[in-house]
Amino acid sequence: MYIKKTLLSCCLLGAFSSLAADHLTNSDPLTPYQWHLNNIGHNGLTTNTVAGEDLNLLNTDMQGIKGDGVTVTVIDSGIELSHPDLVNNVATGSLNLLTGTATPTDNTGHGTAVAGIIAAQANNNIGGRGVAPNADLVGFNYLDAQTMSNWLQSHGMPLTGSANSRVYNQSYSSKPALFKNVDADEHTLSLQLKERVMQQVSLNSNNGLGALFVKSAGNAFYQYTTFFGDTPFQVFPYEQQQPFNNAGLPFHNANLSTDNASFWNMLVSAYNANGKLASYSSVGANVFLTAPGGENAQSQAGIVTTDMSGCAAGFNTINSTIDILLQNTGLDSHCDATAAMYGTSAAAANTSGVIALVMSANPQLDARTIKHTLATTARKLDGNNAGVDINFTDANGDVVSYNAIPGWQQNAAGYNVHPFYGLGAIDVDAAVAMAQQTTALLPTLQVSDWHTANTELTIPDANVNGVQDTLAITDNLTIEAVQLKLSIDHTRMRDLAVELISPSGTRSVLLSPRTGLINATGIPVQNALLLSQHFYGESAAGQWQIRLIDTDNGTSQTLLYNEQAGLLSMNDTNNSVDGTVLSWSLRFYGH
Template identity: 40%
Template sequence: MILKNKLNLIVSGMILALGQAHAQNFNNNDESYDPSKHVWEYTYQLAEGDPLVFQQWHLQNTGQTAGAANPGKAGIDLNLDFTHRRGIFGQGINIAIIDDGLATYHPDLTANVTQGDTANPNPYLFQYFSAGRNRVDNHGTMVAGIAAASAFNDKGGRGVAPYATLTGANLIGNQANVPSLALAIRSVMDMDGAVHPMNKFTDARVINQSIGYTFSDPTIYNTYRGFFDNISSVQQTAATQSHGGRGAISIKSAGNDHFIGGRWSDREKGELTLVYPNAYALPAYNTSVADPGNANFWNVTVSALNANGTLANYSSGGSAVLLAAPAGEYGDHSPAIVTTDLPKWCKDQAQNQCEYPVYTNGMNGTSAAAPALSGATALIMSANHQLSWRDVKHLMITTATQVHADSEARMIADFEAIPSWQVNGAGLAFHNDYGFGLVNVDAAVEKALQTGPILPALKIREYDVATTSDTTIDDDFSATDSVHTQTESLTIEGVQVRLNLDHERLGDLSVELISPSNTRSVLLHAGTDLEGSKFENTLLLSNHFYGESAKGDWTLRIIDTNAKDSWSERTYDVPSGTFNDNSIVNLPQRADKFQSNNTQPGNLTGWSIRFYGH
C-alpha cells in the first residue's frame, strides 16, 4: 500500500519519490540507451495496478483501441510515463471540478475527495427529462476521473494526477447548489467577503471548467458585461492572491462547435458529413466570439485531439486556444476516453430501476480535454511547488509538442483564412487549432525540477486606439487597417482586442492583428455563424504573440471576404481523423438561416488593445 497522505509537498529543488514501489529504473547499459536523448524522449511502461489503465491512450498511446473498432496512433498522449515513474502523481495539489457535481463515493474517486470548507455535492443520480431528452448527471464524475482517479487500487483506470485531491462544485446539474460560475470559483477557493488567505491544502490550485456557452451574437459580451467581468475578476483574484502569490490556474474547454450540423454518410465505415455555414468548410464558430470566457486572459483554453493526433471533428479553435490535450472521437470507430462513470443511477426514486456503469469508454469533447490538461498542470505543480501558475503555463507553452505538423492553411480562393503552423517573433510555433501544441508533461516536469520561479511580476496595459475617418470595410477583400503604436517595452503573455464595428453580414469578416514582429494572428476567421449587424465591445484574445516584444506598431486588419453566399459540407473519416480529399460540396443557405450579402460597406467604429506581460 502506498501511503500517499504522508507527504503532500515536493521540497524545492528535489524530488520526494513517493510511490517507489511502482518506480522503474532505466537501464543505461541497455543497447537502446542514447545519452544524447532527453529523459522525456524515452518511453517507459506504465506501472500496473489498475486493470483499465492500458486502454487509457491519453496516458500512454500504444495504438490501443480502447473498445473502438480502430486503434489510435502510438505516441499521441500526454507523455507522462517518466513523471509517474519518478513518483510524481500530483501530491499536494487540489483540482476543483466545476460541473454537475461528482460522485464522491465512487470507488476510484472517494480516496481523493477532500471536503475542505466547501461541501462536495453528490450529483442527482435519478434520470430526469430536460431540453427534450433524458439526462443523467454523470458529466462531472467522468471529468473528475480523467483528472484524478485513484491509482494502484486494482480498480478501473487512473487519473492523470492520481494523488491530487478533488473538490466538486455543482453548477450545471439538476440539483445545482451554486448559482453562478463566479460563486462556484469563490467556493472552491474558500473566498468570503474579503479575500481569504486561500493557502490551505483544500483550496484549489487548478480550477477545471468543462463547461461553456455558444453564442452567435457578438454583442453578447457587452449585453452581459457585468456577468462576464465578475467571473474574470474572481479568477484574477484566485490567480494573483492565493497560495502565497503562486496562484490558481483556470483550465477551460474551448467548445464543441466546429460545425453547424452533421450526419453519418456511411456509419459502417465511420464517415461523417459535417455542415458549415460558409462556402469553404471553415469552422462554424470562433472560440473568443462564441464564448466570451475563452477571451478571458485568466482562462487557459484547451482544444481537443483525437487518438490520431489531429483536431477532433467537433473541437472549436481560434487564437484564444493555448494548448491541446487528448479527448478522442466517439468511442465506436475511433477511441474516446476511458474514465469513471456513475457507480449507480436510477430511473425512479424508489431505486428499483437502476444501472451500475462505474466506468465508460465513451467520454469525449473538449470537456475531456480540459481535465486531461488540469491533471497535467497538477503534475507540473507538484513537481515544484515554488512555481506560480504563470510559470507552469510558461513551461507548458515552451515544451509543447507540435501535432499535425503537415496541416495546411484553410483558404477562401487565394486568401489564407486560417494559417497553418506559424513561428512567432519569439520562435514559438502556434496554430489556431492547437495553440502551442499538445502538452508534454515529461518535458515540462523535467524543466520544473531544474528551475525556481521563472517570470517577473505581471503587467497589464490597455490603450484606446484612435481610428481615422476612413474606416469603411469594403466588400472586395481590401484591407481596412488601424494602427496602434506601442512605446513601452513589454514581453507579451497575451493580447486582447475590444472591437466595435457595423456590418450587415458579420460572417464575411476576417479580423486579424499583426504584431511589430510581423506575426499575423487571425482573431476571427471568416465564415462563422455570426448573426446581427455589429460588434459592440466584443472581446477577442490572442495567445499567438506569447514571448514577443510589444514595442512597435500593431495593426488591426479587417477584411470582407464574401464567404457566406452559400453553405458547404465536407466528409470526415472518423477512423483516421482526417477529412476526405475533394469532399467539399456547396449547398444553398438554409432558409431559416439565410443572410443576404451586405448592400453597404461596413464601418470600423473603434477598438482598444490590452497587453498582458512582463
C-alpha cells in the first residue's frame, strides 16, 4: 500500500508539474521562447540551454499568484505605455522628466523591454508575458535627464505618484574608474540625500510596509566604458601582450560604484540559460542575488520581451539580425517583441517581477521580510564553481598563488555565498511558499555607528600574506549587510585585494585585484565605500579582521580608447614604494 501511495503521489506531482508547465508555456505566442520562465532545455530559437535553469515559478503561476496589487516603478529610458502588451498594466504616476507630461517616451527600447520582463500581460494572445503579468507599471525616463530633482521624483519623493510603488527597478549601473570620496564636500550632500530618501521609502512608504530598490550589478566583467568629463573612454585590461586578458578576474568589480555599495540597493548579477554566470556580468561581494540575464542571443539565449512597436524602432533597429529569430517564427510580424534583450538589466527586471509575485502572495509582509525570504530560499547556482586563483611573482622572485575570488562557502549562519552569485539564484516557488507561511516580520532595522581604526599600515609589494589589522565590535546585531570605508595611499590600486574576515571566520573579498581602477596622480584614495552581503545572518559581535594584499610587482597595462584621443596606456609601471592603509571603518546593518 505504501508503494502504491508513493507511486500515485509521484504520478500526481508529475501530472501537476506538466499541467503547470503547459499552462504557462501556452499562455501567449512567445512564452515557449521565454526560458527564464520555464527552461526545458531549448527555447526554439537557440539550443544552448540547460533544463531547469530558470526562476522556478510554475507552481506559483498555477496558484494564480501573478503580482496583483503591486506597483513597480521602472526608472529607465522611459516606457512605451501604449504598447499592446503593456497598456492594460499601466498605472497612474508615470512622468516624462523632459516634458513634464505623463508619457515617459522611450527612445531606445530599453525601458520598454525592462517593463515587459516585469509585467507584460499574459493570456492576451500577444507576444510573451512578464514574470508578474498582473502587476502595475509606472515609468520614468530618468536616464534621459539625470538631475537630482529627477532622481528624487523617480525614486519615491515627494510621497506622491511613484511613492505608491513597492518595487523600484533600476536597470542601470555606473562604471567609475576612480573611487569616490563619500565624505568629500562635493559628494556628501547628494549621497546623504539619496541615502535618506531610499531609507524613508524602503522603511516607511506604503503604510509602513516599505519598498525595495532593485539594481543591476553592471555589464563590465571584461571591459567597461567610463567618462572623464564629458568624454567617453573604453577601458580594458592588457596582460602578457593580450588585450582583454585579466586572468579570469572581473575587470570592473561591482563594488567600485558607490551606488552599488548602498545597503538600500538590492544588487543583482546575471546568469545565462546554462546556469552559469553570464559572460558580461559584473560581480562582487555586494551582489545580493542572481537572476536570469541571458546572453547576446547570437549563439546563446537572450531574454524574449516587449520592444517598441514597429520594425523601425527599438531593438529592431540595432539588433535586426538577432530579432529575425522571432520574426522567423511568424509570431512577431509587427515587430512588437525582441529576443535581443540581455544583461544585468534583464536580471534586475526579473528580480523586480519576482518581488511583485512574493508581495502579492502575502501582502502583509514588509519589504525587509520579503528580502529576507528571497535570501533564505535562494538556491545554489553553479555549485561546483570554485572561484578564481591567480599566480604572481612575489617580491622575492617566487611564484605564489592567491585565491582572488572565493568559491562557494557557507557562512556561520548557514547561508551559501559567492561573489558571482551573492546568496544564490532566486527560487520563486520556494520564496512564495515561505512567504505564505510567514506571519512575523523581521525586527526593527538597526544601523550601527562607524567603528574606525586609524592605525597606518604598510602594504608590502607583491606579498601574498599582505597586511592585517583587527577591530573589536560589541554591537549585538544579526547582520543584514556590512559596509567598509577605506582610505589608502597606493599608486597602483589595481594590484590590491581587500578582504574582510568575520569573527566566525567567513572570508569576503570586497575588492578583487586586477581591476580597471585608474589612480588620480598623487592623490590617495579617501573614504572609499564598499559593501559585503557575505556575512548575512551572522553576529556582528567579535573580532573583525581586514587584510590587504598587493598581487603584482611586474608591469601590466590598462588601456583606454577614445576615437579622438586614440589608444592610451595607464598603470604600466609598478608602484615604486609600498602602499599604506591610512584608516578603515566598519558599519553594520542588522537587527
